[in-house]
Amino acid sequence: MDIFDKISKNMGGPLGQHQKWSHGYFSYPKLEGEIGAHMMFNGKEHLVWSLNNYLGLANHPEVREADAQAAADFGMAYPMGARMMSGNSKHHEELESDLAAYVGKEDAYLLNYGYQGMLSIIDTLVDRNDVIVYDAESHACIIDGLRLHMGKRYVYQHNDIESCEKQLERATKLAETTGGGILLITEGVFGMSGAQGKLKEIVALKDKFNFRILVDDAHGFGTMGKTGAGTHEEQDCIEGIDVYFGTFAKSMAGIGAFVAADKQIVDYLRYNMRSQIFAKALPMPMVLGLKKRLELLKSKPELREKLWQITNALQSGLKERGFNLGVTNTMVTPVFLEGELYEATALTRDLRENYGIFCSIVIYPVIPKGLILLRLIPTAAHSLEDVQRTLDAYSEMAEKLKAGYYKENKLVVA
Helix, strand or coil: CCHHHHHHHHHCCCCCCCCCCCCCCEECCCCCCCCCCEEEECCEEEEECCCCCCCCHHHCHHHHHHHHHHHHHHCCCCCCCECCCCCCCHHHHHHHHHHHHHHCCCEEEEECCHHHHHHHHHHHHCCCCCEEEEECCCCHHHHHHHHHCCCCEEEECCCCHHHHHHHHHHHHHHHHHHCCCEEEEEECECCCCCCECCHHHHHHHHHCCCCEEEEECCCCCCCCCCCCCCHHHHCCCHHHCCEEEEECCCCCCCCCEEEEECHHHHHHHHCCCHHHHCCECCCHHHHHHHHHHHHHHHHCHHHHHHHHHHHHHHHHHHHHCCCECCCCCCCCEEEEEECCHHHHHHHHHHHHHHCCEECEEECCCCCCCCEEEEEECCCCCCCHHHHHHHHHHHHHHHHHHHHCHHHHCCCCCC
């Protein structure tokens, strides 16, 4: 098959006939104080449900002040080197110490990026003799990390403990012949479905099998648990998680990530993770800004309370109106609809252009053909008025979809 024919088939029709996305761009107004979830898109104000800003810290006055002061004091160039060379500072080490204590681990190591970080953790922790067991719906960064693994890997059905146990049995037999170990990888919160990974049940399997657990808690860090420490705190299994990974891009509204574990494991990663050894350290404004974000995360539980107020109002309202939210038990709010690709693009554009509501859309091949997933990310920056406006718009959109309005693929923009 010609490569362009293959692309055309995956897109659902001949090239040129497939409806194109209208990308556009956001503009972020320069305002004093806090900005909510309303932003300008192609010159029009939109209510956005696709923000990496769970706790509303992106424009918190104290965060903006810390970011600005750090930039004024150090600029963006410092530190001028990799951590192992000339790029270390007491502020980097203090942030690592604070993060480790917060998530209940001995030590932590800063990573420049979340995606790159997870790839590198997997690549560093295992060799060709080790076996990896992982959840079928793992994030793309985990999948790409698995592709670097030169040993065997076994996948278990999503959040299925019985399937997980069977794969651990297979992994154990193989590890006995190779002399390697077993690393199980899962997520604290699955970013598409909103389901929590079954961490506590997986930890319980340690009574039967010898393995280590690596948890990607990108969405859970700062949002889940009594103190916001993460999904492992939410499920009361902090000690059972061997390697904990969190990003700064979600609850902290920043850039970068960290990995936390026993000191011996962190030291091993620190001196063997090539992507960090040969990369410039996180810039000082980001590090000092992250310290302020972590301080607020710990000292202002009302931010997390506001997030859950918005989450509960949005999810209960959608359920009352008959929408299918799948199995979410976290902030991530997926809305599943039945429809084709062209209907998905039309209804998304309708919401954006005629209702002023911007949200993420997920389609085939991420989800099966015939389904549309609109993913809403509630934040502490949203208001109950935002929720009501969205509920009303979604009800009208659903009626249009049911009536076949979007099948005509002729959307009039007001």
